[in-house]
Amino acid sequence: MSGHAPAAITGIGLVTPAGIDRTTNWETVRAGITTARAVDTLAGSPVEFASVVPDTFDVDRLTGRRLSRHYDRSTQLALIAAREALDEARLTPSERADARMAVVIGTAFGGVETFEENHARFLSGGPQAVNARFLPRGLVNMVAGNLSIELGATGPSMIVSTACASGATAIGIGLDLLRSGATDIVVCGGSDASVTPLHVAGFHKLRALSQGRQHPPASASRPFDAGHDGFVMAEGAAVLVLTRETDAAALGTRPYATVAGYGTTSDAYHITAPHPEGHGAATAIRDACRAAELAPEEIDHVNAHATSTPTGDVAEAEVIARTTPNAVVTSTKGVTGHTLGAAGAIEAAYTALALHTRTVPPTANLHTPCDKAGALDLVIRYARSGRFDTALSSSFGFGGHNTVLAFTCS
Structure with missing residues (x-):
């Protein structure tokens, strides 16, 4: 390989x-x-x-x-x-x-x-x-x-x-x-x-x-x-x-999708708060796209980390709008809550299924977008079908850990 x-x-x-x-x-x-x-x-x-x-x-x-x-x-x-x-x-x-x-x-x-x-x-x-x-x-x-x-x-x-x-x-x-x-x-x-x-x-x-x-x-x-x-x-x-x-x-197996690359960085900023300008998150997104041989503008879908905290959601929304302007965005934590160390894997699975079924699920409980999120193409109320060939799943953690996975259709 x-x-x-x-x-x-x-x-x-x-x-x-x-x-x-x-x-x-x-x-x-x-x-x-x-x-x-x-x-x-x-x-x-x-x-x-x-x-x-x-x-x-x-x-x-x-x-x-x-x-x-x-x-x-x-x-x-x-x-x-x-x-x-x-x-x-x-x-x-x-x-x-x-x-x-x-x-x-x-x-x-x-x-x-x-x-x-x-x-x-x-x-x-x-x-x-x-x-x-x-x-x-x-x-x-x-x-x-x-x-x-x-x-x-x-x-x-x-x-x-x-x-x-x-x-x-x-x-x-x-x-x-x-x-x-x-x-x-x-x-x-x-x-x-x-x-x-x-x-x-x-x-x-x-x-x-x-x-x-x-x-x-x-x-x-x-x-x-x-x-x-x-x-x-x-x-x-x-x-x-x-x-x-x-x-x-x-094996005669049709994959759900492929993991095409990933990016991982550290904010080196604060023990719990994200960097206010999202430098580490933005770099992880760009690194994941580079590793997958994709341009950020080619990303069709982003499963956002978005945990429902005011500080984190606003910072991430600004980063997504700036780095992947053409992506359809959702956060599945509206359904599952925040599963902490499991969240990145659970959301990776949902991202692969979104590509496999050509369907992006909605962000549950989202009615009025918060500051900065209004610039995103958010999936609200109902799932959205379409031609989704590329996707990112973003995960951020205490200590300034940032990991972004890039997926493509198989």
């Missing part, structure tokens, strides 16, 4: 608030159906609502094995997404074992549910109360490590953590692994399950969350809307299977 060849997306797996499989996810996102709701475990928290995976999710039922006691929720979500993606890619267990298969997963928090549970055990019962599976469940690398074990993947296995850009960065590294010849198949994506009272309290202290004062929970995630007042916490996972285009053709 040459250093500039795109990678074929031959499988997509999704477990998000929008559904527990790819088909349900896409139907929900395309219809703009919102998912935020009151969450029992957040009762008494500063914010008591979030977007969580449907209650029907049960890793033991879905796998036919008792895995919930072994794996943190972040690993459970990633495992079910990975199984769906690999089944779609038509890779049998023996083919997976024979191939050099890598696992690259992005996460912001890893096994936080396990850490919080065992911290509570320690405080109430001392060292003896800590679960023996505490570290194998909770260590941040174990999302990828346990996936490798479950899938029989003997190639490189690694975790990427670039805050809310983690899932996108993992896909970019997966593309690099294929192009370098280090592996033949890459299972890549992101997973986070950090809708907990502690993390809600932390983001609340940063004044990053919607308080639900102006809008009910279902309407609280409002990317690019003048009424936005913060993001909605969410959980989820997405996994993509990447292969060489020639290998996909040999």
Whole structure:
């Protein structure tokens, strides 16, 4: 595979608030159906609502094995997404074992549910109360490590953590692994399950969350809307299977789209706020287009990071208008909320599906564009069909991390 060849997306797996499989996810996102709701475990928290995976999710039922006691929720979500993606890619267990298969997963928090549970055990019962599976469940690398074990993947296995850009960065590294010849198949994506009272309290202290004062929970995630007042916490996972285009053709698989390049930069500006002039984000967009051998003016669609925070949305809107003036723009966080380290992978999956179906989903809860967003060609209320051949998915994270993925039709 040459250093500039795109990678074929031959499988997509999704477990998000929008559904527990790819088909349900896409139907929900395309219809703009919102998912935020009151969450029992957040009762008494500063914010008591979030977007969580449907209650029907049960890793033991879905796998036919008792895995919930072994794996943190972040690993459970990633495992079910990975199984769906690999089944779609038509890779049998023996083919997976024979191939050099890598696992690259992005996460912001890893096994936080396990850490919080065992911290509570320690405080109430001392060292003896800590679960023996505490570290194998909770260590941040174990999302990828346990996936490798479950899938029989003997190639490189690694975790990427670039805050809310983690899932996108993992896909970019997966593309690099294929192009370098280090592996033949890459299972890549992101997973986070950090809708907990502690993390809600932390983001609340940063004044990053919607308080639900102006809008009910279902309407609280409002990317690019003048009424936005913060993001909605969410959980989820997405996994993509990447292969060489020639290998996909040999398997008789029609790819959803291709990952044609990516750009990654740092703002070097502030621990939480984006650069006010968007220098790092704009450079990442231009670098992604250059790597994909595209001009920014050729980009047909942008799935924006747009989390529903006033500062972030306005800064990003200005960057998109300046760098990709002909793009049709949406943010799927209006449906899913902000899935943190998984967001870049989930939105990459939605971007690939947009190209595959020639349909860009709407930005849910967007009624009146905020400052700077009025210059964008925003998809509002209903999905839009058209000839979309090229797309970008943008992801930005605390610490100034910026990652932009470029996609083309297969």
